[in-house]
Structures are given as C-alpha cells and as structure tokens.
Amino acid sequence: MRDVLMRTALFVPGNRPERFAKALSCGTDAVIVDFEDAVQESEKVAARQHLAQFLADNPDARVWVRVNTVNHPQHAAELDFCTRQKGxxxxxxxxxxxxxxxxxxxLSGKAIIPIIESAQGLQELAEIAQTSGVERLTYGGLDFSLDLGLVAGSAGAERMLDHVRxxxxxxxRLASLAPPLETVFARIDDEQGVAAFMTAAQAMGFAGMLCIHPAQVGIVHQVMRPDALQLSWAQRVLERARDEAGAFQLDGQMIDAPVIQRARNLLAASHTS
Incomplete structure (x- = not known):
C-alpha cells in the first residue's frame, strides 16, 4: 500500500495555465490538472500543450491529470502524453x-485513481480495486446520481451514495489500497457545508476529498487536523511498531500495516497546514 498524505486534491482546468502555479502554492496535498469536464472539446489539445509548457518551465512541479474517458478521441493521446511527462x-x-x-x-507507470461514476463501475469495483497500479479510489457523486436517476444533493440521494462510499x-481495504477520497462539494461559498461534508467523510474512514476551489483546501485541512488524543495514540503505535516485526495489539486493538500507516499520516497531518 502506497499511502501518501492526500487530504485534499484540487482540480484546476487544463485550459487555464495561469492557475497552475497558484494551485500548487495554495497548500493542497495534490493538484489535478483536468483535461475532462473543465475543458471544452475545442481546447482539449491545447490543454496538453499548456501543461507541457508549464512542466518544462517548472521541472520540479508534480501534478496529477484527470484524462478523458476511455471512449473519448483524446484518451489515447493523453495517456501517451502523461507517460512521457516526469512531472x-x-x-x-x-x-x-x-x-x-x-x-x-x-502501463503509463503512473499511480492510478479510478473514479467510480456509474452502476457498471460499481459492479466491477472489486476487480478494479485489485488492478495493479491502482493507488486509491474515489467516486463522482453528481455523475453517479445521474446514472442511477437520483436527485443530486437530496437526502435520498445521499442515502444511496452511502452504499457507494x-x-x-x-x-x-480488501485490496490494501490507500483510503479513498470523498467526492467534490459543489457549493464553493458554503464553508460550513464543506466542513460538515468532510467531517462526515473522515468519520467514515475517507482519507480526504476532491476540491474544486482553493478556498476549500484550508477548511478540509482544519477539519482533518488531529487532536491531542489522536496524536498520542499515533505516537504510541509507532513506538511499538519499531519493536514489533509484524502485527501486534495495543489497547485491545489489532495493529497491522494499514493502521501503522494511519498513525504515520496523523503525525504527518499535524505538521502540515
């Protein structure tokens, strides 16, 4: 399991290169340059060119890319592009x-996060999760609601989406992946809503969430900042782990590799904004 700290993953449109550097400097754990929904069809090729130029000018920059769907005409070209880009x-x-x-x-050699957005994707989830190269999972709440005929944002839709979560x-867990990411929260100006959304996701075991605006990043990080009891637990787990070769018990809880990684992530989160 490659469980890097990813409390926030911020989308930035691939056709807005002036926003790339701003996104990388806003404190988010990951930046996702979007080639899909945020980019008009006429600008898909230009989005790749914008990112290529940015990475050439900023060789230390590291980003994720949301490519277009497998049946999109640009999908193969985008995979080839990403394979060749170190950044x-x-x-x-x-x-x-x-x-x-x-x-x-x-086959690109890049870490993969599949986005589950349909009944078919959910049906195939067990095999998708076990596919080599997958780092973690996420889902698209709006597209999934559309596919199932849910009223997006309603209490009923959330009850159904809880099954997806x-x-x-x-x-x-079964595939030993990093914990999944919560879907986007669409209301940018609702700070309390974002905080409540992430609080619920964290309680359900999600590692973080997809963000659509830099203003959401700090709110999510504040929600996920560990308290004193969590930090004390994490420190004790890691102290014991140094002396134990395999799984062990602590306070009646079985501690194995995923739990040890969670302890590491808690301590890492306490030292970041």
Missing amino acids: VIGLLLPKAEHPADVARAA FALLLHS
Whole structure:
C-alpha cells in the first residue's frame, strides 16, 4: 500500500495555465490538472500543450491529470502524453468501468485513481480495486446520481451514495489500497457545508476529498487536523511498531500495516497546514 498524505486534491482546468502555479502554492496535498469536464472539446489539445509548457518551465512541479474517458478521441493521446511527462505523477480515470481499461492506463507507470461514476463501475469495483497500479479510489457523486436517476444533493440521494462510499472503503481495504477520497462539494461559498461534508467523510474512514476551489483546501485541512488524543495514540503505535516485526495489539486493538500507516499520516497531518 502506497499511502501518501492526500487530504485534499484540487482540480484546476487544463485550459487555464495561469492557475497552475497558484494551485500548487495554495497548500493542497495534490493538484489535478483536468483535461475532462473543465475543458471544452475545442481546447482539449491545447490543454496538453499548456501543461507541457508549464512542466518544462517548472521541472520540479508534480501534478496529477484527470484524462478523458476511455471512449473519448483524446484518451489515447493523453495517456501517451502523461507517460512521457516526469512531472505527471498520477492519473485520475473518469467513469472507470472495466479493469482492462484501468490496467491499460497503469502501463503509463503512473499511480492510478479510478473514479467510480456509474452502476457498471460499481459492479466491477472489486476487480478494479485489485488492478495493479491502482493507488486509491474515489467516486463522482453528481455523475453517479445521474446514472442511477437520483436527485443530486437530496437526502435520498445521499442515502444511496452511502452504499457507494461503503463499497469504496470495503474494496480499498480488501485490496490494501490507500483510503479513498470523498467526492467534490459543489457549493464553493458554503464553508460550513464543506466542513460538515468532510467531517462526515473522515468519520467514515475517507482519507480526504476532491476540491474544486482553493478556498476549500484550508477548511478540509482544519477539519482533518488531529487532536491531542489522536496524536498520542499515533505516537504510541509507532513506538511499538519499531519493536514489533509484524502485527501486534495495543489497547485491545489489532495493529497491522494499514493502521501503522494511519498513525504515520496523523503525525504527518499535524505538521502540515
């Protein structure tokens, strides 16, 4: 399990290169340059050119890319582009539905985050999660609601999406993946809403969330900042782990590799904004 700290993953449109540096400097744990929903069809090729120029001018920059869907005319070219770019460290695959498509993307050598956005994707989730190269999972709440005919944002839709959240958590654990990311919160000006959304996601075991505006980043980080009891627990876990070769018990809890990684992440989160 490659469990890097990812409390926030901020989308930035691929056709807005003036925003790339701003996104990278806003404190988010990951920046996702979006080639899909945020970019008009006429600007898809230009988005790649913008990112290529930015990475050439900023060789230390590291970004993720959300490529277009597998049936999009630009998908293959985008995979080829990302494979050749050192500054692209991972790919988000929208509307992931077939393990073979995920495996093909993983041939790029980049970390993969499939986005589950349909009933078909959920049906294939167990195999998708087990596909080599997948780092963690996420889902698209709006697209999933559309696919199932839910009223997006309603209490009923959230009850249905909780089943998706459970499936992501279950299969992440079974496949020894990093914990999943919560979907986007669409209301940019609702600070209390973002905080409540992330508070609930954290309680369910999610590692962080996808963000659509830099203003959401600090709110999410504040929500996820560990308290004194959590830090004390994490420190005791890591102290014991130094002396134990495998799994062990602490305060009646079985401590194994994923739990040890969670302790590391808690301490890491306490030292970041």
